[in-house]
Amino acid sequence: MPVIDRIELYFVKAPLPAPFAPSWMPGLVREAITFYLVRFVTDEGVEGWSAFTSGGRERAGLGDTLANLxxxxxxxxxxxxxxxxxxMAVGGSFNWWLEPAFWDIKAKMAGLPLYKLLGGTHDRLKLxxxxxxxxxxxxxxxEAETRYAEGFETMKVRVHxxxxxxDIEHISDIALHMQGRMKISVDCNQAxxxxxxxxxxxxxxxxxxxxxxxxADVGLAWVEEPLFGEWHEEIARLTAYSRVPIAGGELxxxxxxxLIRMAKMGCYNIYQPDAMFAGGVKQGLDxxxxxxxxxxxxxxxxWTNGFGLIVNAHVHAASGFADETLFEYPLAEPGWVPEGRDAIIREPFHHDRGWFNMPEAPGLGFEIDHEKLARYGRxxxxxxxxxxxxxPQALAEIV
Incomplete structure (x- = not known):
């Protein structure tokens, strides 16, 4: 039986090509992407990787807990x-982002890309x-004209x-401007x-x-997270009322x-759990x-980083919905682009005319760029x- 023999934790801070101001964090302008990176290694030398977005030193003390568990x-x-x-969560620390690293190992040991290990057959995802x-x-x-020219048929915008x-003026303007050419959805970031x-x-x-x-009047494809995420009853009432699909569930x-309890309550029409936050790969498929x-x-x-993108791509490819729903591709030029978003991944995850080609290498299907990890991580x-x-000094040098 293989066992986990080694654990490594890194903090990574890599520059973005331009400043990026996320709509969900008013007042913040990001000039770098920051995340914690974990590497599990078995006694047979098989590696499993995962990474989770960070603000600073909030996970600096995670090591002993990982080693003990x-x-x-x-x-x-x-x-x-x-x-x-x-x-770990009993102590108030939710770390579902660790779980994909174990799937990375398991799929590598099986010699299969993760989505195939999970029973998926879709090697291309429409984005x-x-x-x-x-x-x-x-x-x-x-922005919409650029995305349309690149091959995208749907774009999600932000209001806040x-x-x-x-907010209503903004969705109405872009929906009517692209009418007949591109579908528009909107994320309200209220959850x-x-x-x-x-x-x-x-x-x-x-x-x-x-x-x-x-x-609904201007034909939006869906409205995402228009109410606070813990207001389950209000969300269900809004979804029952709405003439446009309501989506949510990421965090x-x-x-x-x-999420299943919310589904039974009628909270959303479209469920969007992120494996890095909301239970991992297995629970996403549940x-x-x-x-x-x-x-x-x-x-x-x-919307986390390249690790979150590829983990959730495997979930979507194995979910049974890959030929029914579109998969989210984060892109906000000039700051949030594949080379910055994917940071230390050797081959950034580019789209192919609005499609995503699933990796065929075993596991999660990427390689770490160790030169960049040495440059940007500790x-x-x-x-x-x-x-x-x-x-601890290594962490202090970079955070």
């Missing part, structure tokens, strides 16, 4: 490993372009203004509140109703149990199955079944 464990026993991630910044109407038209008339840099609006049910009415850290049983739609969220914790090494 995972060293000596069988990397193919996903259920047991997920139980141990649950143990929608997912913008991440607020823009004025002129700049948004230019205190004045609801501004969670990130207000540490600036205040943000919080929509009421009545405001959300007025917005979805406007969205529900309780995973499949919560949600997809529940959506199938309940007559709902499924497609994962992907290993601050190493452990094996024989010894443990903390390197």
């Amino acid at each position: 995972f060293l000596g464990e069988n990397p193919e026993n996903i259920d047991r490993l997920c139980e141990r991630i649950h143990i 929608y372009a997912s913008g991440g910044e607020l823009k004025d109407t002129g700049a948004r038209r230019e 203004d205190f004045d609801e008339k501004v 969670f509140r990130l207000t540490q840099f600036a205040e943000a609006p919080q929509w009421s049910l009545e405001r959300a109703k007025r917005f979805v009415d406007a969205a 529900h850290v309780m995973g499949a149990p919560e 949600v997809a199955k529940a959506c199938r049983d309940l007559g709902l739609k499924f497609t994962p969220h992907t 290993c601050f914790f190493k452990a094996s079944r024989r010894e443990v090494h903390w390197m």
